[in-house]
Structures are given as C-alpha cells and as structure tokens.
Amino acid sequence: MLMQASGQPVARVAWIASWCLVALLAAAVFSFAFSQLQYGWNWQAIWHYREKFLQGWLITVALSASALLASLLIGLLAALARRSAFLPLRYAAMLYVETVRGTPLLVQILILFYVVANAFGIENRYFVGVLALSLFAGAYLSEMIRSGIESVRDSQLESARAIGLTRAQTYRHVVFPQVVRQLVPPLTGQFASIIKDSSLLSIIAVSEFTLNAQEVNAFTYSTLESYLPLAVGYLLLTLPISLLSRVLERRFYFAT
Amino acid sequence: MRLDCCAISKQFGPHQALRNVSVSVAAFQSLAIIGPSGGGKTTLLRIIAGLEIPDAGYLRIDEQPLDFSEASLLLHRRRIGTVFQAYNLFPHLTARENVMLPLVVVHGLSRVEANATVDALFERFQLSRHADRRPAELSGGQQQRVAIVRAIAIKPRFLIFDEPTSALDPEMTAEVLDFIAELRDEGRDLIIVTHNMGFARQVSDQCLFIAEGQVLEAGRSIDVFGRPRNPLLTNFLAKVLRY
Known part of the structure; x- marks a missing residue:
C-alpha cells in the first residue's frame, strides 16, 4: 500500500498514511534529541521580543522581494549582453556571471559594502544589501534566461522572420513568452534561495530576521528559543513558494 | 506571375550554392523547383522568399526588382506566405x-x-x-x-513551399498535397520546392531543374517531365522515379 513508482499517481489513503509516518518519524527523532538536552527553556523572554521577530521577518520579506525584482532586471540585461554582438559587452557579462557564481555571497557582501559602497559614498546598508543580493541572484538568473532564449529553436526564428515579424516583435511574441514559461518554476526556487541568502546581510548589520534573532539571543541568553522561531519563520516563506513552484511547473508545461 | 533571375550567385563558406543563375519564367501560376539535395533549389527559393540575400545578381518578381535591404525585405516577406518543411x-x-x-x-x-x-x-x-x-x-x-x-x-501575393511534406509520412503527405492542389485550383500563385515528383508534375505548370548550383532545365512541366533534354535531369528523373 505504501509503494508506488515515481511519477505515478498516488492514492489519497497512501498519501495520508505515508505523510503521517514521515511526520511521526521526524517527531520521534527530534523529541528524543531535545529530551536528551539538559536545557532550561525560557520562552517567556522570547515572547517579550515578539515584535522584534515580526519586524525582522517583514524586513526580510521586503528585502527579498525587492532583490527578486532587481535581480530579474539584472539577469535579463546580463543575458542579453551575453548574446550581444559588441564583444566588450559580451565579455563584461561573462566576467560578471562567472565571478559572482564562483565566489561566496558572504565575501561579495563584505566587499560591496566596505569597499565599493564606501568608496562611492553610499551609506544606506539596506540599499547595498538589496544590491548585493540582486547581483548575486541576477548572475544565476541570467544563465537561466540565456538558456531559455537559446532553447527557442532556430526554425522558430526563421518562421518568425518569414511571417514578417521584426526582431523586437520576435522577442516580444515568440521568444520571451517561451522563456517566461520555462523560467517560472526555477524563478520561484530562486526566490526561496534569495530569502535564505538574505540572512547573510546580518553581517553588515541590516536589521533583518536573522540579525534580530541574534540580538534577542544576546539580550536573553536563550539561544534555542531565539533560533527555532527563526527556522519556522523561514520555512513559513519558503515552503509555500516551493509548493507554488510545483503548481506553476504543471500549469506552464507544454510540449515542444 | 512572372519571375526573372539575373546572374544570381550565393556562397555559404566554401560551398557555392548558386553559380551565376539567370532564368526567366514568363508566365506561370504554379512553379515547381526540382533537383537533387544540395543542388541549390532551396537557396533560390529562400532568396525569392526574402530570407536570404544573394552575393551577386538581382531578382524581379512581376517586373518589380527586389531590393535586398533589410527594410524592404521585411515588407516583401510580409506580402508573401512561406511554409517550411517542419516546425512552422x-x-x-x-x-x-x-x-x-x-x-x-x-x-x-x-x-x-x-x-x-x-x-x-x-x-x-x-x-x-x-x-x-x-x-x-x-x-x-x-x-x-x-x-x-x-x-x-x-x-499573400503568392505562396512559397519549401519541401512541405519531407517530414511527413505518406498518409499525411497526401493530406497536405491535396490541400496545396486545392489552393492551386483556387487560382493562387505558388512556388514549390518538392522531392515528390508525381506531385510536382501534377500541380505545376512551369518547372525548373536545379543541380550543381545552376538551372539546367526550365520550361513547361509537361516538357520537363515528359521530354527531358539535359542528361543530368534524365538521370535524376530516372533515379527518383525508379521506385
């Protein structure tokens, strides 16, 4: 009853039973681990700082949403630049993508904030934070967009030419709609990544969810009570997104 | 319609697809272009369709010279209907x-x-x-x-078909060829490149045989298929009609 080949439809009963089993198992492991812990729980101190958690959580949502939008723009521009006939532009885009994808986000944030932003007199750490996140995600997105553009076959571009579409019309009506359909599922995954990556902005003192949790920990010396809500708070964001991505994947699927 | 090609050449890398092609088809409603693969027939068709620019030479369709600037080619493509082999x-x-x-x-x-x-x-x-x-x-x-x-x-002013049935099985081929014949009977002008000799013969009133980058025979389809003069054409027809 609990067996079904991957890709096959699952019966409702089997679905419920299997999930219950998994939940039970996870609960057993963690309740055992926590019961072994000699730890005096102090949830009251944390409850006192609930406002701070909520504030940080909202900041994280706002930072991630802005970074997602900005990274889309950056990714699109970088993808088009990678396909540009003007070589310096093409190589600049390549350098950007490879550097960003090859170095840790932590280092990028530090250099962007303490070196670049400092040199140009930008002091707003929220702005720099969003910029760092969107430059980081933009590099990954540009590769997704580029492969999406390149997956549109030459025969389609030829058909577009034959029916008299201009280059701009071809992008608008033929290439981009297909790229968007392909992009929606990985894009939702990227959004989940941005949300988690935004926790790194705590090192430049952006007062987001993680930093606020760290501060509460510093005030109350209640480490687990500070970090468990943190995990829950992130899951609250990433889990629905991951489910949404699966729904969208099905919705936007079409055979080529 | 009328088609005049004057000294058209087109090269792809080392491959000379069309060598100094000059041919006039004075009056036709349906023109078939036949010949072996790689002989240049599709290249000529694509130049007529405004999808390819010749290296040299010029082209007149119904006495109007075709201007090979991208802007006029775009207008040209918008006034004709082109159908490719597949993935249209x-x-x-x-x-x-x-x-x-x-x-x-x-x-x-x-x-x-x-x-x-x-x-x-x-x-x-x-x-x-x-x-x-x-x-x-x-x-x-x-x-x-x-x-x-x-x-x-x-x-469209006229229709262009580039091997429209090459990717299809026999039953579907018949379905598409019937459709094209129906359009011909409606009086539409068309130019077709096809490997299907029976169809080319039946649907077209004029025919070009292109091989080795040159038009080796041109004329009424009855003559081209019925009394081929060029030895390459005789050879080609014998080969494709053998089975």
Whole structure:
C-alpha cells in the first residue's frame, strides 16, 4: 500500500498514511534529541521580543522581494549582453556571471559594502544589501534566461522572420513568452534561495530576521528559543513558494 | 506571375550554392523547383522568399526588382506566405493563436477581425476542431495545414513551399498535397520546392531543374517531365522515379 513508482499517481489513503509516518518519524527523532538536552527553556523572554521577530521577518520579506525584482532586471540585461554582438559587452557579462557564481555571497557582501559602497559614498546598508543580493541572484538568473532564449529553436526564428515579424516583435511574441514559461518554476526556487541568502546581510548589520534573532539571543541568553522561531519563520516563506513552484511547473508545461 | 533571375550567385563558406543563375519564367501560376539535395533549389527559393540575400545578381518578381535591404525585405516577406518543411508553428501558441499572430501583430487587424478570419478559414479547411490545440497535440499533417492557413490568412501575393511534406509520412503527405492542389485550383500563385515528383508534375505548370548550383532545365512541366533534354535531369528523373 505504501509503494508506488515515481511519477505515478498516488492514492489519497497512501498519501495520508505515508505523510503521517514521515511526520511521526521526524517527531520521534527530534523529541528524543531535545529530551536528551539538559536545557532550561525560557520562552517567556522570547515572547517579550515578539515584535522584534515580526519586524525582522517583514524586513526580510521586503528585502527579498525587492532583490527578486532587481535581480530579474539584472539577469535579463546580463543575458542579453551575453548574446550581444559588441564583444566588450559580451565579455563584461561573462566576467560578471562567472565571478559572482564562483565566489561566496558572504565575501561579495563584505566587499560591496566596505569597499565599493564606501568608496562611492553610499551609506544606506539596506540599499547595498538589496544590491548585493540582486547581483548575486541576477548572475544565476541570467544563465537561466540565456538558456531559455537559446532553447527557442532556430526554425522558430526563421518562421518568425518569414511571417514578417521584426526582431523586437520576435522577442516580444515568440521568444520571451517561451522563456517566461520555462523560467517560472526555477524563478520561484530562486526566490526561496534569495530569502535564505538574505540572512547573510546580518553581517553588515541590516536589521533583518536573522540579525534580530541574534540580538534577542544576546539580550536573553536563550539561544534555542531565539533560533527555532527563526527556522519556522523561514520555512513559513519558503515552503509555500516551493509548493507554488510545483503548481506553476504543471500549469506552464507544454510540449515542444 | 512572372519571375526573372539575373546572374544570381550565393556562397555559404566554401560551398557555392548558386553559380551565376539567370532564368526567366514568363508566365506561370504554379512553379515547381526540382533537383537533387544540395543542388541549390532551396537557396533560390529562400532568396525569392526574402530570407536570404544573394552575393551577386538581382531578382524581379512581376517586373518589380527586389531590393535586398533589410527594410524592404521585411515588407516583401510580409506580402508573401512561406511554409517550411517542419516546425512552422510556435509551440506555445494554439493553432488559432498561431494564425492570428501575424494578422494582429504585423497586419494590424483587431483581435475580433483576426478571430473571424481564423474561424472562416478553419471552417473551410476542416481545422475548426483543432483550433485550440497546441502544435504538440496536432499530427504533422495538421500542423502543416495550420501553417498553410497562416500563410494564406494574410492574403499573400503568392505562396512559397519549401519541401512541405519531407517530414511527413505518406498518409499525411497526401493530406497536405491535396490541400496545396486545392489552393492551386483556387487560382493562387505558388512556388514549390518538392522531392515528390508525381506531385510536382501534377500541380505545376512551369518547372525548373536545379543541380550543381545552376538551372539546367526550365520550361513547361509537361516538357520537363515528359521530354527531358539535359542528361543530368534524365538521370535524376530516372533515379527518383525508379521506385
């Protein structure tokens, strides 16, 4: 009853039973681990700082949403630049993508904030934070967009030419709609990544969810009570997104 | 219609696709271009369709010289209907949307007008049942028929077919060829490159035989197929008609 080949439809009963089993198992492991812990729980101190958690959580949502939008723009521009006939532009885009994808986000944030932003007199750490996140995600997105553009076959571009579409019309009506359909599922995954990556902005003192949790920990010396809500708070964001991505994947699927 | 090619040459890398081709077909309604693969027939067709620019030479269609600047080629392409071997349709659009796209985007029809045009054409060519399907849900023959409807929906000056049945099985080939013959009978002008000699002979009134980058024989289809003079053509026909 609990067996079904991957890709096959699952019966409702089997679905419920299997999930219950998994939940039970996870609960057993963690309740055992926590019961072994000699730890005096102090949830009251944390409850006192609930406002701070909520504030940080909202900041994280706002930072991630802005970074997602900005990274889309950056990714699109970088993808088009990678396909540009003007070589310096093409190589600049390549350098950007490879550097960003090859170095840790932590280092990028530090250099962007303490070196670049400092040199140009930008002091707003929220702005720099969003910029760092969107430059980081933009590099990954540009590769997704580029492969999406390149997956549109030459025969389609030829058909577009034959029916008299201009280059701009071809992008608008033929290439981009297909790229968007392909992009929606990985894009939702990227959004989940941005949300988690935004926790790194705590090192430049952006007062987001993680930093606020760290501060509460510093005030109350209640480490687990500070970090468990943190995990829950992130899951609250990433889990629905991951489910949404699966729904969208099905919705936007079409055979080529 | 009338077609004049004057000293047209086209080279792809080391491959000389067309060598100094000059040919005039004074009056035809349906022109078939035949010849061995790689002989240059598709290149000539693509130049006529405004999809390729010759390295040298010029072309007149109905006495009008074709200007090879991108801007005039775009206008030229918008006035003719071209159908390729396969993958004519855009996979993210339904059959209806595929036909509507050039009507709305290129030819400035309102969506209501375009819809009405599509309905009428699909009705006439028995495609109504497939209107809301995407290309992947259609057979190869149905896809080609939708592509042909897209080509005629814009009321083109003439139609161009580049091996429209090469990717199809025999049954679907018949379905598409019947469709093209029907269009010919309606009086539409067309130019077709095909490997199907029986069809070329039946559908066309004039015929060009192109091999080794040159037009080796031109004339009425009855003569080209019935009394071939060029030894290469005799050889070619003997080979393709053997089975």
